[in-house]
Amino acid sequence: MGLMVEAKQARPDGVTGVRPSPTLWKLDLSAALWWGLPALIVATLFGLWEAWVRLANVAEWLLPPPSAIFEELGSSRGLLWTHTLVTLQEVLIGFSLALGAGIILAVGIAFSRVVQRSLYPFVIASQTIPIIAIAPLLLIWVGYGTTPKVIVVALISFFPIVVNMVDGLKSVDADMVNMMRTFGASRWQVFTKLQVPSSLPYLFTGVKIGVAVSVIGAVIGEWVGASEGLGYLMTRSIPQFQTERVFAALFILSAMGISLFLLAAVIERLALPWHHTNKVRRVMGES
Amino acid sequence: MAVTDATSVKLRLQGLYKSFTVDGREVPVLDGVDLYAAEGEFVSVIGPSGCGKTTLLNCVAGLDEPNAGAIELKGSTTERRLGAVGYMPQKDLLLPWRSVLDNAIIGLELMGQPRAEARRRALSLMETFGLAGFEGQYPSALSGGMRQRAAFLRTLLADQEVVLLDEPFGALDALTRSQMQEWLLGLWGDLGKTIVLITHDVEEAVLLSDRVYVLTARPARVKLVVDVDLPRPRHYRMVTDEAFVHLKATLLASLREEGTWG
Numbered sequence: 404m405g406l407m408v409e410a411k412q413a414r415p416d417g418v419t420g421v422r423p424s425p426t427l428w429k430l431d432l433s434a435a436l437w438w439g440l441p442a443l444i445v446a447t448l449f450g451l452w453e454a455w456v457r458l459a460n461v462a463e464w465l466l467p468p469p470s471a472i473f474e475e476l477g478s479s480r481g482l483l484w485t486h487t488l489v490t491l492q493e494v495l496i497g498f499s500l501a502l503g504a505g506i507i508l509a510v511g512i513a514f515s516r517v518v519q520r521s522l523y524p525f526v527i528a529s530q531t532i533p534i535i536a537i538a539p540l541l542l543i544w545v546g547y548g549t550t551p552k553v554i555v556v557a558l559i560s561f562f563p564i565v566v567n568m569v570d571g572l573k574s575v576d577a578d579m580v581n582m583m584r585t586f587g588a589s590r591w592q593v594f595t596k597l598q599v600p601s602s603l604p605y606l607f608t609g610v611k612i613g614v615a616v617s618v619i620g621a622v623i624g625e626w627v628g629a630s631e632g633l634g635y636l637m638t639r640s641i642p643q644f645q646t647e648r649v650f651a652a653l654f655i656l657s658a659m660g661i662s663l664f665l666l667a668a669v670i671e672r673l674a675l676p677w678h679h680t681n682k683v684r685r686v687m688g689e690s
Numbered sequence: 691m692a693v694t695d696a697t698s699v700k701l702r703l704q705g706l707y708k709s710f711t712v713d714g715r716e717v718p719v720l721d722g723v724d725l726y727a728a729e730g731e732f733v734s735v736i737g738p739s740g741c742g743k744t745t746l747l748n749c750v751a752g753l754d755e756p757n758a759g760a761i762e763l764k765g766s767t768t769e770r771r772l773g774a775v776g777y778m779p780q781k782d783l784l785l786p787w788r789s790v791l792d793n794a795i796i797g798l799e800l801m802g803q804p805r806a807e808a809r810r811r812a813l814s815l816m817e818t819f820g821l822a823g824f825e826g827q828y829p830s831a832l833s834g835g836m837r838q839r840a841a842f843l844r845t846l847l848a849d850q851e852v853v854l855l856d857e858p859f860g861a862l863d864a865l866t867r868s869q870m871q872e873w874l875l876g877l878w879g880d881l882g883k884t885i886v887l888i889t890h891d892v893e894e895a896v897l898l899s900d901r902v903y904v905l906t907a908r909p910a911r912v913k914l915v916v917d918v919d920l921p922r923p924r925h926y927r928m929v930t931d932e933a934f935v936h937l938k939a940t941l942l943a944s945l946r947e948e949g950t951w952g
Binding site: 578584587592597600677678 | 748751752753772773774775776777779781783785786787788796797799800801828830848
């Protein structure tokens with residue numbers, strides 16, 4: 404029976420890997436390997452890249468070696484930092500808007516059939532229209548400042564938040580709703596004490612996807628027209644064949660995406676300790 | 691044990707009829723069920739699988755409304771039953787994000803009691819419910835028996851005079867189940883509650899009850915009512931007593947006539 408309840412909570416998440424429990428005697432080695440594994444892979448790839456560029460004598464403007472990119476990261480750090488802050492600001496503002504609007508929209512969709520029928524098609528349609536086609540229009544409508552970038556970020560990242568949150572609010576266990584009703588629970592109490600908490604794991608899945616794509620949104624926004632930001636820096640560097648600077652900006656962007664994702668994962672872990680415990684138990688086959 | 695004094699009857703069902711519409715066809719589930727439970731009585735309802743026992747309890751709890759017939763609760767047919775009857779469903783339905791303690795108090799919380807006071811009341815009962823030391827744990831860390839006791843505590847803390855139990859031990863293994871039955875026997879004496887238990891376990895029904903109702907296969911009607919006049923306090927050892935075995939045989943025979951395999 405406990406198994407059934409838990410199976411209902413299972414979701415196609417798979418984001419957080421669970422570390423296989425190592426036997427005691429090789430704990431230290433495997434722990435080091437576990438955390439060092441991604442670093443090891445990245446280092447290997449960089450090594451191969453570096454070797455290829457040097458051995459094949461690839462021109463630096465065509466494909467700069469990692470060493471040149473890291474050198475650029477160091478020597479142009481002031482410039483890169485300025486543009487990073489601009490992009491980060493667009494991402495954070497845009498994502499916050501997406502989060503707020505996404506949650507409100509999801510609650511509306513989950514609770515009102517009218518809202519669902521009238522708004523959900525637009526939510527889906529908003530994702531079928533290529534953002535890259537809307538971005539130039541935004542320039543015409545709202546000008547060159549931060550606003551069009553923020554809008555692109557919000558447009559691109561609100562979708563996974565809405566869809567996941569709607570699923571979360573709707574997938575609540577009907578038996579649990581009845582259990583609460585037998586205690587005389589009002590609809591509002593069922594919402595706040597049952598639906599909201601049980602939808603939070605879904606919301607966090609949406610947040611983790613949304614935060615990762617929000618960086619892409621900011622770059623698209625900057626590409627079509629901007630005077631600052633990492634996307635702008637890339638478009639300016641390409642015609643000048645400053646390829647190492649383009650790569651430096653790419654590295655920073657992916658580091659930004661990864662950091663934001665990890666931040667979301669850490670907040671999830673702290674906010675939903677029960678969820679993590681359950682997940683581990685499920686994977687480990689205890690119930 | 692034929693208590694019919696109107697004032698002491700806590701729950702009375704008269705001609706309860708309930709049907710569901712399946713593919714445009716009316717399928718009766720309850721076809722005139724009569725049943726009563728007096729103050730402090732323990733009453734069991736047994737019947738073949740799928741005969742509508744859970745529908746019966748859902749109607750009494752107020753989750754469902756019968757199409758015809760009367761449900762008289764504490765002498766009144768008009769009282770709003772949601773929030774006025776204790777109901778323990780088959781599944782424990784503990785909320786995975788709440789600690790055992792906070793799961794236990796959810797009923798009180800929903801009924802508007804301040805959390806701190808509700809927690810105090812729940813903490814004083816943790817020992818009785820075999821949950822001492824597990825107050826702060828999440829339900830996922832508990833065994834099946836403990837989860838069931840936590841759900842039971844949640845139901846009883848709401849302090850309703852009439853409590854419905856829907857196969858509360860059905861999902862437990864045989865040993866845990868008999869331990870839970872003994873525990874409930876010991877507990878019930880002090881509670882003074884009116885309890886209606888639904889079960890498919892004849893032995894459980896005889897062991898715990900003052901009276902057992904046997905339902906027919908769907909649509910459910912009361913087929914047989916048996917008063918269990920075994921002495922109290924009851925004990926698990928009694929299951930081999932002659933009187934016990936006799937009652938059990940009578941009930942089993944009646945149940946077997948219904949002959950459907952769930």
